[in-house]
Amino acid sequence: MVSIEVRNASVDFPIFDAKTRSLKKLVLGKVGGKIGTQAKVPIIEALQDITISLKEGDRVALVGHNGAGKSTLLRLLSGIYEPTVGTAQINGKIAPVFDLAVGMDPEISGLENIMIRGLFLGMTRKEMEKRVDDISAFTELGDYLHLPLRTYSTGMRVRLALGVVTSIDPEILLLDEGIGAVDAAFMSKARDRLVDLVRRSGMLVFASHSDDLLFELCNTAIWMDEGRVKMQGSLREVLTAYKGRDPFEHMSPETLERLGEKA
Numbered sequence: 001m002v003s004i005e006v007r008n009a010s011v012d013f014p015i016f017d018a019k020t021r022s023l024k025k026l027v028l029g030k031v032g033g034k035i036g037t038q039a040k041v042p043i044i045e046a047l048q049d050i051t052i053s054l055k056e057g058d059r060v061a062l063v064g065h066n067g068a069g070k071s072t073l074l075r076l077l078s079g080i081y082e083p084t085v086g087t088a089q090i091n092g093k094i095a096p097v098f099d100l101a102v103g104m105d106p107e108i109s110g111l112e113n114i115m116i117r118g119l120f121l122g123m124t125r126k127e128m129e130k131r132v133d134d135i136s137a138f139t140e141l142g143d144y145l146h147l148p149l150r151t152y153s154t155g156m157r158v159r160l161a162l163g164v165v166t167s168i169d170p171e172i173l174l175l176d177e178g179i180g181a182v183d184a185a186f187m188s189k190a191r192d193r194l195v196d197l198v199r200r201s202g203m204l205v206f207a208s209h210s211d212d213l214l215f216e217l218c219n220t221a222i223w224m225d226e227g228r229v230k231m232q233g234s235l236r237e238v239l240t241a242y243k244g245r246d247p248f249e250h251m252s253p254e255t256l257e258r259l260g261e262k263a
């Protein structure tokens with residue numbers, strides 16, 4: 001059974017090379033985690049006292065200002081970071097998609113990169129062999145797929161990476177917003193695959209500043225602020241509080257219906 005249970009978890013980053021005195025003088029703005037200066041070594045309290053319980057079928061949007069702790073939370077959920085205090089229990093096969101470029105090797109061909117990246121995301125070689133034709137067709141890269149990745153443009157790399165990412169079958173899909181920064185024309189093509197991917201994954205946690213993608217993919221939301229959970233609830237409730245207005249307000253009844261919202 002897929003589930004995530006985080007109890008009173010905090011993540012600190014000690015800054016060993018910082019000058020304590022100048023840090024103490026810092027007045028923090030609205031952006032970024034809290035800087036603790038009580039200990040000998042200054043620490044950034046990136047996450048504080050996080051308690052989250054997620055179950056199969058949850059599609060969670062992570063929202064919050066820059067530095068609020070969204071990426072750190074995703075890394076905690078993926079097991080990359082251990083909590084400094086508290087616990088994080090994750091049951092399920094995780095696919096962390098934080099950076100489309102991670103796991104790509106510039107010296108090997110596009111086709112080989114498709115395999116490697118799939119294995120990195122938790123697929124078996126057999127599963128990837130079945131998918132490679134479909135991914136190749138989606139990328140529209142043709143003969144380029146036999147050339148080393150270093151000969152690709154940025155957009156071509158994104159096509160390849162997105163093709164692989166949207167072909168996997170994860171139990172827990174953790175997405176960081178980089179994927180929103182894709183060329184608009186290709187994104188509209190990738191969108192259907194992304195929606196499909198999210199449908200067949202057991203759980204999604206998606207950190208993004210893009211309302212459109214959040215509407216499309218998520219049903220609940222967590223608002224992070226200065227390393228803490230400020231609010232949890234339905235996507236509409238949380239976005240309305242976070243933005244100070246209802247982002248669904250001016251949508252057509254058809255769009256609202258498609259998104260499963262009431263007018």
Ligand SMILES: Nc1ncnc2c1ncn2[C@@H]1O[C@H](COP(=O)(O)OP(=O)(O)OP(=O)(O)O)[C@@H](O)[C@H]1O
Pocket residue numbers: 013031032033034044045046064065066067068069070071072073224
């Ligand atoms: N490796 C690290 N070392 C030190 N501090 C870090 C590290 N990673 C994150 N932080 C700090 O933790 C806090 C939370 O950062 P995080 O990247 O999780 O924010 P975010 O909500 O994802 O921001 P954004 O929307 O800008 O991507 C910030 O104050 C950041 O400076």
